[in-house]
Amino acid sequence: MSTAVSPLAPKSYPALPAVAGVRFATAQAGIKYKGRTDVLMVLLDEGADVAGVFTKSRCPSAAVDWCRDNLAGGRARALLVNSGNANAFTGRKGREATELSARYVAEAAGCAMGEVFLASTGVIGEPLPAEKFAGVVDTLVSEAEAGDWQGAARAIMTTDTFPKAASRTIDLGGQTVTLNGIAKGAGMIAPDMATMLSFLFTDAPIAAPVLQELLSEQVGGTFNAITIDGDTSTSDTVLLFATAKAGGERVERADDPRLAGFRQALGELMRELAQLIVKDGEGARKFVSVTVTGAESDASAKRIGFSIANSPLVKTAIAGEDANWGRIVMAVGKAGEPADRDRLAIWFGDVRVAVDGERDPSYSEAAASAAMREEEIAIRVDLGLGEGKATVWTCDLTKEYVAINGDYRS
Amino acid sequence: MSTAVSPLAPKSYPALPAVAGVRFATAQAGIKYKGRTDVLMVLLDEGADVAGVFTKSRCPSAAVDWCRDNLAGGRARALLVNSGNANAFTGRKGREATELSARYVAEAAGCAMGEVFLASTGVIGEPLPAEKFAGVVDTLVSEAEAGDWQGAARAIMTTDTFPKAASRTIDLGGQTVTLNGIAKGAGMIAPDMATMLSFLFTDAPIAAPVLQELLSEQVGGTFNAITIDGDTSTSDTVLLFATAKAGGERVERADDPRLAGFRQALGELMRELAQLIVKDGEGARKFVSVTVTGAESDASAKRIGFSIANSPLVKTAIAGEDANWGRIVMAVGKAGEPADRDRLAIWFGDVRVAVDGERDPSYSEAAASAAMREEEIAIRVDLGLGEGKATVWTCDLTKEYVAINGDYRS
Numbered sequence: 001m002s003t004a005v006s007p008l009a010p011k012s013y014p015a016l017p018a019v020a021g022v023r024f025a026t027a028q029a030g031i032k033y034k035g036r037t038d039v040l041m042v043l044l045d046e047g048a049d050v051a052g053v054f055t056k057s058r059c060p061s062a063a064v065d066w067c068r069d070n071l072a073g074g075r076a077r078a079l080l081v082n083s084g085n086a087n088a089f090t091g092r093k094g095r096e097a098t099e100l101s102a103r104y105v106a107e108a109a110g111c112a113m114g115e116v117f118l119a120s121t122g123v124i125g126e127p128l129p130a131e132k133f134a135g136v137v138d139t140l141v142s143e144a145e146a147g148d149w150q151g152a153a154r155a156i157m158t159t160d161t162f163p164k165a166a167s168r169t170i171d172l173g174g175q176t177v178t179l180n181g182i183a184k185g186a187g188m189i190a191p192d193m194a195t196m197l198s199f200l201f202t203d204a205p206i207a208a209p210v211l212q213e214l215l216s217e218q219v220g221g222t223f224n225a226i227t228i229d230g231d232t233s234t235s236d237t238v239l240l241f242a243t244a245k246a247g248g249e250r251v252e253r254a255d256d257p258r259l260a261g262f263r264q265a266l267g268e269l270m271r272e273l274a275q276l277i278v279k280d281g282e283g284a285r286k287f288v289s290v291t292v293t294g295a296e297s298d299a300s301a302k303r304i305g306f307s308i309a310n311s312p313l314v315k316t317a318i319a320g321e322d323a324n325w326g327r328i329v330m331a332v333g334k335a336g337e338p339a340d341r342d343r344l345a346i347w348f349g350d351v352r353v354a355v356d357g358e359r360d361p362s363y364s365e366a367a368a369s370a371a372m373r374e375e376e377i378a379i380r381v382d383l384g385l386g387e388g389k390a391t392v393w394t395c396d397l398t399k400e401y402v403a404i405n406g407d408y409r410s
Numbered sequence: 411m412s413t414a415v416s417p418l419a420p421k422s423y424p425a426l427p428a429v430a431g432v433r434f435a436t437a438q439a440g441i442k443y444k445g446r447t448d449v450l451m452v453l454l455d456e457g458a459d460v461a462g463v464f465t466k467s468r469c470p471s472a473a474v475d476w477c478r479d480n481l482a483g484g485r486a487r488a489l490l491v492n493s494g495n496a497n498a499f500t501g502r503k504g505r506e507a508t509e510l511s512a513r514y515v516a517e518a519a520g521c522a523m524g525e526v527f528l529a530s531t532g533v534i535g536e537p538l539p540a541e542k543f544a545g546v547v548d549t550l551v552s553e554a555e556a557g558d559w560q561g562a563a564r565a566i567m568t569t570d571t572f573p574k575a576a577s578r579t580i581d582l583g584g585q586t587v588t589l590n591g592i593a594k595g596a597g598m599i600a601p602d603m604a605t606m607l608s609f610l611f612t613d614a615p616i617a618a619p620v621l622q623e624l625l626s627e628q629v630g631g632t633f634n635a636i637t638i639d640g641d642t643s644t645s646d647t648v649l650l651f652a653t654a655k656a657g658g659e660r661v662e663r664a665d666d667p668r669l670a671g672f673r674q675a676l677g678e679l680m681r682e683l684a685q686l687i688v689k690d691g692e693g694a695r696k697f698v699s700v701t702v703t704g705a706e707s708d709a710s711a712k713r714i715g716f717s718i719a720n721s722p723l724v725k726t727a728i729a730g731e732d733a734n735w736g737r738i739v740m741a742v743g744k745a746g747e748p749a750d751r752d753r754l755a756i757w758f759g760d761v762r763v764a765v766d767g768e769r770d771p772s773y774s775e776a777a778a779s780a781a782m783r784e785e786e787i788a789i790r791v792d793l794g795l796g797e798g799k800a801t802v803w804t805c806d807l808t809k810e811y812v813a814i815n816g817d818y819r820s
Contacts, residue, residue, distance in 0.1 A: 058746075089769075311641050329498070329644065330467070402729065
């Protein structure tokens with residue numbers, strides 16, 4: 001397996017500002033990997049609120065179950081993330097491992113187990129050796145500091161090829177607040193699958209129910225608008241923590257006008273992190289946006305967008321730099337959503353290749369091919385039926401994807 | 411692109427018996443390919459009934475529209491199939507091409523245009539040069555004979571690597587009747603997509619509405635239970651013709667007890683042809699059956715089966731001979747169907763790898779790995795919820811699939 005950094009990686013990794021009330025440390029617990037950090041502990045000062053969204057899988061990991069239960073309280077003091085073992089499909093032993101992990105953290109951090117959040121990514125079906133955390137939690141707590149966010153992002157990687165972190169500074173009713181986020185994306189450990197984790201931190205004073213509403217309204221157009229291979233992990237987790245350390249009056253309602261800037265910045269930050277995950281998709285060489293307009297509804301547009309973005313034939317054509325709009329037609333047709341073949345129009349970049357249900361008479365193969373040679377490719381489909389629209393992001397399907405996910409035994 | 415025959419191909423291609431009332435011939439019309447047959451014409455004696463099922467795509471090909479319209483009459487005298495051009499997404503020109511094709515055939519065969527059926531497979535979005543049929547239809551009609559069914563199957567191939575034909579001899583109320591079928595599967599022409607065509611012929615005396623009912627009831631467990639890549643073609647077509655030349659009293663009702671043997675044989679024949687299509691899937695090295703039991707309904711079991719069979723992570727694991735049951739858990743979880751993680755059991759071949767929501771305590775990695783090295787792999791999932799069950803068939807996802815569908819420009 002190649003360890004080269006994705007060709008779609010950012011050119012540099014800027015240092016992120018501190019978020020007041022957030023400290024963290026990383027360690028090597030030896031869960032699976034040797035010689036690299038595999039545990040991230042984040043400590044939140046007393047008074048932090050939390051919101052979360054999770055995988056829709058019917059077979060969620062034990063850590064996801066744990067977080068869902070604790071989210072009811074709305075308060076957080078600590079987050080423990082490990083890579084190397086997903087603690088998924090581990091039955092009773094999995095539940096015991098989450099309890100043991102949370103107990104270690106609660107004792108070391110001096111908080112309640114209900115204020116400890118957990119996330120795990122890695123191998124499925126192997127019991128998580130939570131007792132290995134015993135040796136590192138005290139050091140993690142004593143060493144936690146405002147610290148290096150790129151290092152934190154690095155500790156939660158599996159076979160991600162670059163760390164994913166982003167930041168925004170926002171005006172909240174005259175108060176300046178900071179919003180930082182880290183994420184991990186598609187990785188492979190034998191045997192493993194793509195898992196999406198993201199953790200967002202702000203010093204803004206926002207109550208948990210408002211955080212939850214903000215997070216839920218933004219996730220549809222960001223993390224839930226990306227696909228590498230259409231395979232939903234058992235462990236997907238996004239958590240948003242707010243420490244209130246920036247001061248100012250607490251935001252208690254989601255329609256508070258002070259939230260305008262925060263809401264927009266949160267959406268932008270989540271979109272940036274989501275797109276970084278796509279840019280580190282297994283074997284990815286192309287970053288692809290699929291925009292569907294003119295659908296009967298936004299939901300219908302999104303389903304058609306995912307039908308295109310998940311189609312192996314569309315994704316292999318993109319890998320081959322092939323302006324194969326026939327496969328776009330196919331993917332629209334199979335989506336099961338309202339569509340009228342004879343009103344369909346399709347663009348690659350600025351080049352309209354099809355209109356009114358047939359090849360565009362003025363379509364230039366050379367111009368379309370040039371658009372396909374770009375590193376970032378915009379596909380647009382107009383259905384000509386209504387006002388519904390959506391954009392989703394994906395990458396191409398290359399032989400490296402097959403190699404990463406199929407070859408490790410050979 | 412490799413022209414090697416699929417390793418999953420049958421060892422031999424037996425000659426099929428004649429079907430009374432069915433004659434056919436092949437020709438080189440030069441639609442796209444050079445130096446090989448690309449047109450199949452089948453002539454049916456007066457009095458033949460017909461039934462059909464088609465792609466569920468919202469962007470069906472012009473030939474599919476044509477067949478749907480003519481099916482209302484229930485009578486067939488001719489079938490014209492071309493490879494090299496799908497006549498899909500071709501707008502008004504596509505409709506004109508089907509009319510012109512049918513007119514040539516009707517004039518040459520001396521029948522009504524409403525009794526002519528058409529199927530096209532190949533490039534999407536290119537106008538079909540139907541005028542090229544003018545030069546071959548008279549010869550096709552004059553040369554048509556009981557003939558070589560494997561040759562007929564070969565003429566409708568695109569990049570299929572072997573011809574697909576099967577036959578059954580059936581007792582129909584004391585009368586012996588014959589049922590023959592041919593099919594084509596996943597192929598690639600630049601630019602193209604997998605297209606499934608199958609044509610079934612019998613000399614049994616069965617009325618069109620009964621044929622339609624038989625075909626519709628069998629298609630769910632056969633052609634609609636296979637997947638290569640989850641990409642539904644614009645052109646999928648199955649037609650069943652009955653010439654009545656075997657004699658005997660005409661079957662006018664689907665609950666006629668004389669149909670018992672025919673119904674079973676039709677299902678078997680369709681399943682055999684469907685499985686041959688999977689065995690010629692692009693880049694396929696493994697033939698995989700996925701059986702889901704214990705679901706809340708048969709429909710739910712089938713959706714879970716397809717979630718497994720279409721998962722790129724499951725299919726790449728199979729290519730890598732990796733007994734990666736964590737990915738099966740993932741695919742069950744993402745299907746959106748009722749499932750209880752803690753009741754799930756999973757088998758590879760005879761090896762139970764997971765039970766009661768965790769790894770089987772007596773699971774042998776060596777035994778599971780041995781099962782994965784077989785050319786044919788049976789995956790079974792029991793949900794422990796109800797009586798619903800379904801089996802679907804697929805193949806592995808290899809680098810050759812990506813190469814076939816992405817590399818042709820490089």
